Amino acid sequence: MFRRTFWFTSGVAAGVWATTKVNRKLKQLTPESLAVTAANKAIDAGGRLRDRAVDFALEVRDNMARREAELGDALGLSTPVDRELPSPRGYAVIENRNSTKYVEGPGHRPTYTTHPYNRNEDH
Template sequence: MFRRAFWFTTGAAAGVWATTKVQRKIRALAPDALAVRAADKAVEGGHKLREFALDVRAGMAQREGELKDALGLSAPLPGDRRPELPVQPDRRQLGASGPAYPIRPYDRNEDH
C-alpha cells in the first residue's frame, strides 16, 4: 500500500515538473517573447558597438597626439594660422533675398 502511494506521488510530482518545464519552454518560444529577446539583443549589441567606436576614437586621438609629438607638429609655428571659415549670415538678416533652405554648419563629428 505504501509502495503504491510512494510511486503514485513520485509520478504525479514528475508530471507536474515536466508540465511546468514544457509550459515555460512554450512561453519562451512564443513570437512575442522572441521579438522582445531579439530587441534586447539588438540594443545590447548597439551599446557594445558604440563603446567599441568610442574606444577606437579615443585610441586614434591618443595615437595622433603621439605622432604629432614625435614629428614636432604639436606646437604651432610662428605666423602659422589656419584659415577661418566664412561666417554665414542669419536667415532673419537675409530677408527675402536669402536661400529658402536652413543654413547649418557642416560638422563631421556629429553623433547620430
C-alpha cells in the same frame, strides 16, 4: 500500500514538474517572447559595439595628437597657437517695402520697432 502511494505521488510530482517545464519552454517560443529576446540581444550588441567604437575613437585621437606633436617638433612649430573663435558675421537687413512701418523719402532711413522681416508677424 505505502509502496503504491509512494510511486503514485512520485509520478504526480514528475508529471507536474514536466508539465511546468514544457509550459515555460512553450512560452519562451512564442513570437512575442522571441521578439523581446531578439530586441534585448540587439540592444546588448549595440552597446558593446558603441563601447568598442568609443575606445577606437579615443585611441585614434590619442595617436593623432601624438603624431601632430611629432610633426610640430620636426617642423619647428612648437609655439602654442591661440585658437580663438572668429567674430560673428553680420547679417544684411532685408527691407520689407510692403510693411506699414517702411517710409520712403529723400534722406529718410526706415526705422523699425521690430525686425523688418518677421515671419511670426500677424498678416
